[in-house]
Amino acid sequence: MMPRKRPPASARMTRPGFFTSVFPPSPALAAFVMLAALAVPSPAAAAPTLDLPALVRAHLDRGERTVAIPRGVHRLPGTGVQLSGFSDVTIDGAGATLLATSFRQNALLLRDCRNVTLRGFTLDYDPLPFTQAAITRRADDGSWLEFRVHDGYAALEGEYAVRRAHVFDGATRLWKKHAPDLYPVFVRMTGPREGRIGLNLPADRVREIRPGDHLAFNVRRSAAIMLAAGCENICVEDVTIHSASGGAIGARFVAGEKNIFRRVTISRGPTPPGATEPRLLSSSADGINYAYSRHGPLIEQCDFSFMGDDSINLHGFSLPIIKRDGPRVLWTVRPVDGDPLERIVRPGDELRLLDADTFAPGDSFIIRSFERANLSGDWSAKARALFPSFRQQGKLTFYKITLDKDSAATEGVFFDIPSTFSSHYVIRDCYFHDHRAHGMRIMASHGLIQNNRVERVQGAAIGLAGEYAHWREAGWPRHVRVTGNIIRDTGRVFGFGRDASPYIRGAISLFAHLEPSVTPSPGCMRDIVIEGNDIEVENISGIDINAASDVVVRNNRIKISTAGTTPSACPPVGVRHSERVTTE
Secondary structure, three states: OOOOOOOOHHHHHHOOOHHHHHOOOHHHHHHHHHHHHHHOOOOOOOOOEOOHHHHHHHHHHOOOOEEEOOOEEEEOOOOOEEEEOOEEEEEEOOOEEEEEOOOOOOOEEEEOOEEEEEEOOEEEEOOOOEEEEEEEEEOOOOOEEEEEEOOOOOOOOHHHOOOOEEEEOOOOOOEOOOOOOEOOOEEEEOOOOEEEEEOOOOHHHOOOOOOOOEEEEEOOOOOOEEEOOOOEEEEEEOOEEOOEOOOOEEEEOOEOOOOEEEOOEEOOOOOOOOOOOOOOOOEOOOOEEEEOEOOOOEEEOOEEEOOOOOOEEEEOOEEEOOEEOOOOEEEEEEOOOOOOHHHOOOOOOEEEEEOOOOOOEEEEEEEEEEEEOOOOOOOHHHHHHHOOOHHHHOOOEEEEEEEOOOOOOOOOOEEEOHHHEOOOEEEEOOEEEEEOOOOEEEOOOOEEEEOOEEEEEOOOOEEEEEEOOOOOOOOOOEEEEEEOOEEEOOOOOOOOOOOOOOOOOEEEEEEEEOOOOOOOOOOOEEEEEEEOOEEEEEOOEEEEEOOEEEEEEEOOEEEEEOOOOOOOOOOOOOEEOOOOEEEO
16 A cells, blocks of 8 residues: 655645644544555465565666565565665665564664665565454453453464553544553453453553453564664655554664655554454554664654654663773673664764763763773673663673773763764654654754644653653753644643653653653753744643753744643643743
C-alpha cells in the first residue's frame, strides 16, 4: 500500500480545515482506520524471500544506480537484510511490500553507506511483534484484569508474554484517554485464548479501564530500519511502515548533513489472516529514534500514528568518569557491547563536566584523543550503580579519553559531548497522532520545529528536555525555535507527570528528567523561541517551562478546558515558567 499523496507543505499549512478533513477527529478516525485495515488483503505467507544485497550488487555491476525491487510481496530472511558499503544508489520499491520475519534483527540495516535513497516500499512483519486482546473482567479494586486474545493473534506465551500492556478504547479503538500504561506483576494464560494479568496500581489509576476495552502487548527488540555507524546522507522517502519490533526507524553513530526522512508513513497495517479485529499498534516503540550522531535529520511531511512510544526522539549520551590516569586521562564506560563511539567523537570536540546533583553543565575541556580500550577488572557493580538501564543491557564497552588540560573531576561525575547530540535538525509539516508517550522528545540543540500537527498523544506534544536519569540521554537543548505548530488533545494520561513532578505538565514542555529528589538548575536550556503555536488541551498547561532561561514566548493561542478531574498539585495555566522568560 503506497503512502497517501499529499499537497505541497505551503498548501497544507495555509488551507483552512485541511487537517480536520484529511485527518478526521477521534470517532471518524477510528472508523477510517478500521475500514482501511479491513479492506487491505494480507500478504501471502508463501511470498518469495528477497536477497536485496544481491539485487543491489547486480544492478551496480551493470552500472545502474537505481535498483528496482520487483512489485509484490517479498519475505526477508530471518537474519534481516544488511546493506554495507554501498554508495550513490537509489533502492526503489514502488509497489513492493517487504515482510520481516524475525523480532530479533533489524529488517533493514545500513552500515557504512553514503548517498543512499530508500524509496516507495511498504514494510511489515510476519509474525507480528505484538498481540492483542479484549478485557473481559476487572477486579473491583483494580488488582487484576482478565482478557481474551483476539482471534488471529498470538497467545501470551513465549516472547509474547511481556509485562507491558497498552490500553485502547473498545469503542473507538484509539489509545484510552486517562488510562496509564500497565506493567503487570504477572501475566498468566488460564486457557488456550484466555488469561489474567495482575496489577499493582491504586484503584483510581485504573478506573477508566473497563470490560470491552482492548489491550496490546508488544515485543520490543529491534528497529525496522536502522542507520548504523558510517552512514551519511541517507534519504528515506515515500516509505510506509506498518509494524516494527522496536522503533520504526533508528539511527546511531551517523554523520553527514543530509539524512532525510520525507513522506514516511507509520500506520496500523492490514488485519491478519483469520482475525476479525483490526490491529491496534504500528511500531512497538518510537517512530524515529535518532541518537549519538554529529548532525540531526530533516524530517518533513511525515504521518506517524499508533506507535508504542514517541514520534520523534533526538538525543546524545552522558557518561561517567570511572577511573583517572593522572589529571588529563579519564576512563569511561557504556553499558552496551561494542558501541563505536570512537567513530563520531573527534579530537577537538568539547567535553562538559556535569554537576553531580543537577547535571547542569560545568567546566569545559577539549578532547585530544578518544579511543575504545580494554580496562581490566570487574566493573559490573559500578556500572549497575551508575546506569539504571544496565540490567537491560548487561555488557560493557570502555573508552580512554585524553583532555587538553588538567581536570580535578572525581570518579562518578558524569560528562557529555555536545557534538554527538544529533543537533542541527528540522522537523516540519508533519502529522503525529494517536500514539503513546510524546509527539516529539528533543534533547538536541540548534533546531527548528515548524508547522506540525500533534493530536491525541498520551504525553506532551513537544518536549524539550534534559534526560539525565534512567536512560542518561543527553543533552540540554539550546537555540531551538518552535513555531506554527497545531496541538490538540495531548497529555491524555491522567496523572502523567501532572502531579508534584515537573516531568511533563504542558502541551509544549521544557523539562528536566533527573532523579526525583533533584531540583533542576535554571538556565540549563536557553535561547528557545516558542511562537505562533495554536494549542487546545484539557487539564494541562499550554506551555510549561522549567530548567530554562532566555526563553521567548509570543503570539501563541492557548485554549484550556478543565473538564473532568484536575490534579490539585498542578492546576493548568496558559504559560507556566521559571526565571528569565519573556512573554509577549
